[in-house]
Amino acid sequence: MDMLRYMLRRLLIALVTLWIIVTITFILMVTVPGSPFSDERSSNEAVQANLEAHYNLDDPYYMQYLLYLKNISMLDLGPSIKQPNQTVNDLLGRGFPISFELGMITIIFAVVSGVVLGIISALRHNGVLDYLSMGFAVLGISIPNFILATLFIQKLAADWEFFPVATWSSPMHMVLPVAALATGPMAIIARLTRSTMLEVLTQDYIKMARAKGLSPWKITFKHALRNALMPVVTIMGTLLAGILTGTFVIEQIFAIPGMGKYFVESINQRDYPVIMGTTVFYSTFLIFMLLLVDIVYGIIDPRIKLHKKGGE
Amino acid sequence: MEKILDIKDLHVTFTTYGGTVQAVRGVDLYLNKGETLAIVGESGCGKSVTSNAIMRLIPSPPGKISNGTIHFKGQDLTKVSEKKMRSIRGVDISMIFQDPMTALNPTLTIGTQLMEGLRQHKDVSVKEAKQKAIEMMNLVGIPNPEERLKQYPHQFSGGMRQRIVIAIALICEPELLIADEPTTALDVTIQAQILELFAKIQEETGVSIILITHDLGVVAKIADRIAVMYAGKIIETGTKRDIFYRPQHPYTKGLLHSVPRLDEKGKLHPIDGTPPDLFSPPQGCPFAARCPLAMEVCDKVYPIKSERSDTHQVNCWLQDERAKHLLAETASK
Amino acid sequence: MKTAEVEAQHSSSKIPDEWFQLKEKDKNASEVVSRPSLSYWQDAWRRLRKNKMAMLGLVFLVILSFMAIFGPVMTPYEVNKQDLPNQYQAPSSEHWFGTDSAGRDVFTRTWYGARISLFVGLVAALIDVFIGIIYGGISGYKGGRTDNIMMRIIEILYGIPSLLVTILLLVVMGPSLFTIILALTITGWVGMARIVRGQVLQIKNYEYVLASQSFGGKTARIIRKHLLPNTMGPIIVQMTLSVPSAIFAEAFLSFIGLGIQSPYASWGVMANDSLGAILSGNWWTLFFPAFFISFTMFAFNVLGDGLQDALDPKLRK
Numbered sequence: 001m002d003m004l005r006y007m008l009r010r011l012l013i014a015l016v017t018l019w020i021i022v023t024i025t026f027i028l029m030v031t032v033p034g035s036p037f038s039d040e041r042s043s044n045e046a047v048q049a050n051l052e053a054h055y056n057l058d059d060p061y062y063m064q065y066l067l068y069l070k071n072i073s074m075l076d077l078g079p080s081i082k083q084p085n086q087t088v089n090d091l092l093g094r095g096f097p098i099s100f101e102l103g104m105i106t107i108i109f110a111v112v113s114g115v116v117l118g119i120i121s122a123l124r125h126n127g128v129l130d131y132l133s134m135g136f137a138v139l140g141i142s143i144p145n146f147i148l149a150t151l152f153i154q155k156l157a158a159d160w161e162f163f164p165v166a167t168w169s170s171p172m173h174m175v176l177p178v179a180a181l182a183t184g185p186m187a188i189i190a191r192l193t194r195s196t197m198l199e200v201l202t203q204d205y206i207k208m209a210r211a212k213g214l215s216p217w218k219i220t221f222k223h224a225l226r227n228a229l230m231p232v233v234t235i236m237g238t239l240l241a242g243i244l245t246g247t248f249v250i251e252q253i254f255a256i257p258g259m260g261k262y263f264v265e266s267i268n269q270r271d272y273p274v275i276m277g278t279t280v281f282y283s284t285f286l287i288f289m290l291l292l293v294d295i296v297y298g299i300i301d302p303r304i305k306l307h308k309k310g311g312e
Numbered sequence: 313m314e315k316i317l318d319i320k321d322l323h324v325t326f327t328t329y330g331g332t333v334q335a336v337r338g339v340d341l342y343l344n345k346g347e348t349l350a351i352v353g354e355s356g357c358g359k360s361v362t363s364n365a366i367m368r369l370i371p372s373p374p375g376k377i378s379n380g381t382i383h384f385k386g387q388d389l390t391k392v393s394e395k396k397m398r399s400i401r402g403v404d405i406s407m408i409f410q411d412p413m414t415a416l417n418p419t420l421t422i423g424t425q426l427m428e429g430l431r432q433h434k435d436v437s438v439k440e441a442k443q444k445a446i447e448m449m450n451l452v453g454i455p456n457p458e459e460r461l462k463q464y465p466h467q468f469s470g471g472m473r474q475r476i477v478i479a480i481a482l483i484c485e486p487e488l489l490i491a492d493e494p495t496t497a498l499d500v501t502i503q504a505q506i507l508e509l510f511a512k513i514q515e516e517t518g519v520s521i522i523l524i525t526h527d528l529g530v531v532a533k534i535a536d537r538i539a540v541m542y543a544g545k546i547i548e549t550g551t552k553r554d555i556f557y558r559p560q561h562p563y564t565k566g567l568l569h570s571v572p573r574l575d576e577k578g579k580l581h582p583i584d585g586t587p588p589d590l591f592s593p594p595q596g597c598p599f600a601a602r603c604p605l606a607m608e609v610c611d612k613v614y615p616i617k618s619e620r621s622d623t624h625q626v627n628c629w630l631q632d633e634r635a636k637h638l639l640a641e642t643a644s645k
Numbered sequence: 646m647k648t649a650e651v652e653a654q655h656s657s658s659k660i661p662d663e664w665f666q667l668k669e670k671d672k673n674a675s676e677v678v679s680r681p682s683l684s685y686w687q688d689a690w691r692r693l694r695k696n697k698m699a700m701l702g703l704v705f706l707v708i709l710s711f712m713a714i715f716g717p718v719m720t721p722y723e724v725n726k727q728d729l730p731n732q733y734q735a736p737s738s739e740h741w742f743g744t745d746s747a748g749r750d751v752f753t754r755t756w757y758g759a760r761i762s763l764f765v766g767l768v769a770a771l772i773d774v775f776i777g778i779i780y781g782g783i784s785g786y787k788g789g790r791t792d793n794i795m796m797r798i799i800e801i802l803y804g805i806p807s808l809l810v811t812i813l814l815l816v817v818m819g820p821s822l823f824t825i826i827l828a829l830t831i832t833g834w835v836g837m838a839r840i841v842r843g844q845v846l847q848i849k850n851y852e853y854v855l856a857s858q859s860f861g862g863k864t865a866r867i868i869r870k871h872l873l874p875n876t877m878g879p880i881i882v883q884m885t886l887s888v889p890s891a892i893f894a895e896a897f898l899s900f901i902g903l904g905i906q907s908p909y910a911s912w913g914v915m916a917n918d919s920l921g922a923i924l925s926g927n928w929w930t931l932f933f934p935a936f937f938i939s940f941t942m943f944a945f946n947v948l949g950d951g952l953q954d955a956l957d958p959k960l961r962k
Contacts, residue, residue, distance in 0.1 A: 013797075017804035025813060032817045138698075142943035144893055146900050147935040150920060154928075204414040210369055211409075212429035212480070213401035222428075226419045245808040249900055253920075264901045267816055275816055279809050286806045302419060302464040609664035634665040 003298060010294050014287045021283045025276050026068055030061060032272065050079040051273075077277030082269045088277030095259030096281075098168055099247050102258060106178050106243050107236075110185035115225075115232065117186070118193025122228075123220065125198060133190060140187030146249040149180035153253065168256040177254045181246045185239045189232055197228040226300075233297050237290040244282060316488060316520050317343040317366070322380035324361050324370060331591045335361040337544035338380070343488070348514065348521040350535035352528065352567065354587060358544040359524045363490045366522075367407055368397050384488070402429045406481035410493040412473035416465035422476055423461030430483050448479040451516070452509060471502035475509065482513065492524045507533050528571050532556065537623070540564050543587050543598035550624035560618075560626040563599045597629065605630060605638055692955040699951020702944035709759055709941060716756025724757045724910055725749065733927045743929035745919060755933050758912040761905060762892045762941060765826055769891040770884050772830040777837025778880070784838070785845030796842070799835055807832035808894065815903040822905055825898065829891050840883050844876040878956030885949035889942040896938050912938045 051057060055078070056067055071078065077088035117137065121130040156176060157165040163176050200206065201224055209223045247260035255261070259278065266274035324336035336358045343349050351359045364370050365377055368389060382389040384405065389397070401407075409415040417425060426448065427441040436444070442461070449457030452475040465473060474494065481489060491510070495503040511534055514521060525531060531538055532552070539549040540561065548561040559565045566583040585602035588594055597603070600610035609629050618631035629635055693699055717724060720741075728748030736743040742751035784795040814828040898904050899913025912934040919930035 013800055014804060017801045020801065021805055021810070024810070028813055028817045138943060138946060139939075141946055142889070143935075143939040144896055144942070146897065147916065147931075147939060150916075150931060150935070204409050204411060205417040207369060208407075208409060208415045208477070208480070209417070211367055211401055211407040212432065213398045213403060214428065214432055215398065218428075218432075223417050223420070227417070241806045241808070244806070245897070249897065252901070267812065268902045270816070272816075275813065279813050282809055283806055287804050290804055300419075302466065605667065607665050607667060609660055612664065613660060629665070632665065634662055638665075638667065 006298060007295060010291055014291050017287055018284055022069065022072055022280055023065075025279055026065055029272055029276055030064075050084070051081070054078045072280060077281065078273045080266075080271055080274050082266070082271040082274075088274050088281075091262050091274060092259060092278070092281055095257065095262045098256060099244075099251065099258035099260050102168070102174070102177060102181070102247055102251070102256065103240075103243050105174060106181045106246075107185070107240065109178055110182040110239070110243075111189060111232070113182070114186040114189025115193050115229070117190035118197060118228075119220070119225065121190065121194040122197035122201065130194075134194065137187040137190045140183040141191075143183070145180050145184055145246045146253060148183055149177070149250055149253045152176045152180055165254075167254070168258070173254075177250050177256060180253075181243060181250050184246070185243060188235070188239065192231055192235065193228055196231050197224060200224045200227045203227075230297070230301055233293060233300065236293045237286070240289050240293075241286050244286060314345045315342050316345045316385065317341070317522075318381075318383040319362075319366070320381045320383075322362065322365060322382065323378045324358070324365050325376055325378045327374045327376070333590045334593055335375075335544055335590060336365065337593065339541075339544075339546050341539055341546065341549075343520055343522060345487075346514070346518050346520055347536040348510075348523060348534055350523045350525060350531040350538045351541055352525060352531055352538055353541035354526060356587060356590075357541045359541050360492055362541070363407070363492055363522060363524050366490060367401060367405060368394075369401075369407075399433065402481075402486070403433045403484045404486055405488045405490065406484070406486040408474075408477055408481050408489065408491040408494045411497045412470055412477050413497065415477050416473055418465055421462055421464055422468070426461065426476070426480055426483060429480060433484055444483060445479075448483050449476075451482070451513070452476070452479045454479075470498055471505065474498060474502075474506055478506075478509065478513070482517065482519070485517065486519060488520050488522070490522045490524070493526070494523070495530055496525070496527065503530070510534055528568065540567065543593060544590060545598065545627070547599070547628070548624075548626040550620070550626075554621070554624040558620075558624070560620065560624075560631065561599075561628045562603045562605055562630070564626075597627075607635065607638070689952075689955040693951050696951040696954065698947040699955075702946070702948035702951070705940060705944040706948065709937075709944070710763065712756050713759035713763055716759070717753050720750055720753045722750035722753045724753050733930075735927075736929055742933045743927070745915070745930045751915075751929060751933050754910040754915060755912075755937060757910045758915055758934055759937065759941075761822070761909055761911040762895060762938070765822070765829070765895045765911075766888040766892040766945075769826050769829045769833060770887045772826070773834045773837045773887055774880065774884055776830070776834035778841050780834065781838035781841025781843075782845055785842040788846075792842075799838060802832065802835050805832060808897070811894065811898065812901075812903060815898060820898070820903045820906060822909065825895055825905060829894055833887065833891070837880070837883055837887070840879050841876075844879060848876060878952075881956060882949055882953045885945055885952055889945040889949075892938065892941060892945075 054071070054076075055064055057064070059067070075089070077092070080086045080088060080091065083091075117133045121133045124130045152163075153165060153176065156162045164170075164173050167173055168177075206219060206223055209219045214223075247258060248264050249260075250256070251258045251260035252264050262274070263278045265271075266278065319339055319341040322336055322339040322341075323334070326333040326335055339358070339362055341349070341351075341362075351362065353359050361370065361375075366382055366384075366389065368377075370377065377390050380390065384400070389400070392400070416422070423442070423445060426445040427438075430436060430441050430444060431438075445461060446457045449460065454460055454472060454475055460468075465476075468476065478494075494510075495506050498506060507530060510521065510523075513519065521534075523530070523535060535552050537549065537551050538555040539546050540555065540563065541547070542563050548555065548559070548564050550558075555564060556568065559568055563583070566581075569581045570583060572580060583602060588598050588601065594600065594611065595614065596612050597606075597610040597615050600606040603610065607629060609632075613629075615627045615629045615631070617625050617627050619625055620631075630638065726749060728744070731744055731748040734744040734748075736751075742755060745751055745754070780795065784792045784799075810832055811828040814831065815824060818824040818828075895904070895911060896913030896916065899911055900917045902917070904914045904917065905911045915934035916931055916938070919927070919934070
């Protein structure tokens with residue numbers, strides 16, 4: 001019962017956040033010159049007709065706003081101005097699956113390798129392996145993903161030809177983009193896992209587990225890791241957001257035909273409906289991912305005081 | 313009587329950035345089968361370190377058993393392998409920790425935590441383990457054991473958790489139970505219940521108990537013998553009667569005197585000063601700086617052990633013939 | 646000590662009788678303070694100095710700031726002066742970091758970039774702190790309903806993907822130094838506000854604050870001695886760590902074409918400009934901006950880590 005109330009409350013907050021984002025987007029787009037809502041609209045007649053049909057541009061703003069909300073709630077994100085006969089939904093339908101694949105492979109890789117690095121560091125506290133992996137982690141946090149990506153392309157793909165340079169067609173093509181995108185999140189996870197693991201290892205219940213005569217293996221994986229991973233779950237939302245925005249540059253650098261690439265193109269061409277639509281779509285996606293993370297956290301941590309979360 | 317545990321000249325040191333801390337400096341202790349020995353002293357005197365040393369649970373580095381022997385049922389625990397030690401922990405020797413709120417893993421059910429020791433060491437089926445777990449829950453007085461096995465620690469009160477911790481410690485039927493301040497974190501009424509539980513368990517299982525505490529009330533209730541520890545050394549040991557009725561060491565006397573009494577309302581008698589720095593312990597008696605009867609010799613030479621009786625020993629220069637006049641003087645005051 | 650003990654065991658009779666007299670008590674002797682008492686900040690500084698990585702970061706940042714101020718003056722070149730005949734010169738005694746596609750001196754541009762990055766990072770972080778302290782402070786101090794409502798607002802804002810909003814704002818307002826800082830701070834203060842509120846809530850209930858008040862402590866003294874050390878730590882650490890994320894965001898935005906425009910030269914713009922160049926072997930055009938972005942972020946990160954350890958009152962030994 002508590003769980004249900006908690007989920008409903010989180011859902012409500014997610015919807016409010018979403019509504020705010022949609023509204024901000026609308027207001028910004030109404031004010032910017034050259035947008036579908038502005039007076040100086042596109043000269044292309046076909047595009048103009050699409051826009052008119054979709055937004056009822058001669059209605060007063062509040063009517064346009066309501067229509068806009070209605071369209072969005074029907075998951076209809078409108079036409080593109082720069083590419084006639086293309087809707088934002090078409091672009092998303094083509095690009096998002098690829099971006100999603102890239103993002104998911106990245107997050108799985110980042111979590112698995114980050115947690116492993118973190119555990120090794122914690123168990124070899126102040127040892128050589130600890131220093132090595134934490135040095136690696138600090139570098140990973142410090143080097144922006146687009147710089148890593150450029151470096152990878154130049155050295156590993158162009159100079160040494162270990163990997164294909166660009167596009168997204170085989171597992172070999174995926175190695176470099178995923179590596180460039182995953183390094184940052186992996187480093188963050190590794191550091192977090194290490195520090196919580198070190199803290200957990202000093203807890204009384206770990207001492208108790210040792211006093212029971214359990215093997216180090218069981219103590220690490222059954223007693224310590226579960227507790228050490230809690231904070232990792234809580235930052236998953238932030239990491240997902242980082243990876244998502246990371247796909248914008250990574251897809252551009254590696255010429256991957258995903259949504260990120262279209263999005264950056266639409267920014268450079270000032271294709272406002274696409275910018276708006278993608279922002280709203282990605283925000284929705286992230287907000288529901290955050291919601292999912294919260295619910296997962298509620299399930300795996302039996303202690304959580306569901307109704308007090310966020311307030312403390 | 314058969315000695316189940318015999319500690320000789322135990323030294324434990326911790327190497328830190330600031331230098332080496334000599335936490336335990338030559339402790340001699342023994343424990344008879346079926347008896348309860350209380351180790352009493354202020355915080356930081358080395359009593360917990362001693363108990364951790366018996367379990368070989370001293371974090372290393374920085375800690376190290378630098379000298380001495382711990383004989384348990386004929387084998388020296390300071391020499392056995394870590395693997396062998398694991399088969400002793402939880403099976404032959406168990407330990408109970410101070411704070412029941414932190415001693416249980418918050419993410420695992422009580423049942424899992426109760427049964428895992430048993431499943432680790434004894435060849436039992438899940439069903440048998442569960443049966444045994446329910447039996448233990450009954451022994452420590454937790455109602456509805458079957459349902460409660462599925463619950464998590466946060467669903468239990470502090471007193472209940474300590475009962476569970478005791479059940480976990482006893483499930484493999486150990487011969488020695490080390491309880492490190494088992495009642496300190498509990499309410500007074502719950503304390504009494506837990507102490508009664510200890511007495512009951514000892515009666516039913518015959519387990520020997522080492523009780524670490526700074527609370528003389530607890531000691532008076534369940535200890536058979538008492539060892540008073542100060543600055544890493546045992547300064548006086550004796551039966552409960554010896555210590556409570558015929559205390560010899562000024563520190564023991566101060567300790568007894570500092571217990572708040574109902575008939576002297578509002579008056580506290582703390583021992584002035586603080587224990588010495590164990591980075592560089594004094595070469596003489598460590599209590600000399602705080603002792604009302606300190607003599608010149610106390611600063612210079614560590615007191616030899618005086619045997620008051622078979623059970624009662626004390627390390628204090630006041631026991632020396634040449635200091636008797638001082639004792640007489642203070643007694644007449 | 647051990648030998649003395651052994652000696653005593655065997656020969657207590659050898660101990661002179663006159664030692665068995667009551668000692669003259671020196672009352673002060675037992676009260677000797679074993680270590681000099683340092684103020685909180687002295688102590689934190691002492692610990693920070695022991696952290697080699699943090700000191701490396703600090704030294705780097707000092708040098709970087711120095712070069713950001715004086716670097717461009719050390720060369721005869723102007724930051725945006727094009728010199729097409731001299732494009733893609735490798736690093737040499739003429740052009741220490743080489744020249745880019747338009748023949749501009751990379752050394753000069755790098756230090757201009759440092760100005761932009763440090764300026765954006767520091768100003769964005771300072772604004773975050775400013776808003777965060779006011780918002781979090783009011784929320785925590787008032788408590789009750791006010792706190793509840795203010796925290797709901799935070800909770801809602803927290804769900805907004807900040808970089809997306811930043812992109813949107815820049816698309817609408819057009820990229821400039823001002824709009825980038827505005828866009829970064831419009832969502833950036835939320836984390837700081839949460840931390841400040843948490844700190845305020847905590848200290849409100851601290852017993853030592855109550856104790857100090859009840860002993861008639863002066864308010865200013867209470868704030869300086871008790872409140873500041875215990876609240877400033879997390880805020881300073883958060884600030885140190887938000888500088889690199891602002892620097893990263895600026896570089897990222899430049900990279901997707903929403904960066905600061907000419908006549909400025911930010912590191913992100915320089916990196917973006919040179920993307921095409923590196924495949925043709927002109928590595929230096931990317932290397933220097935990339936190196937300084939990374940090393941600056943590294944320096945702030947390790948300094949933040951070091952400060953976190955040094956300022957934690959619990960770790961005080």
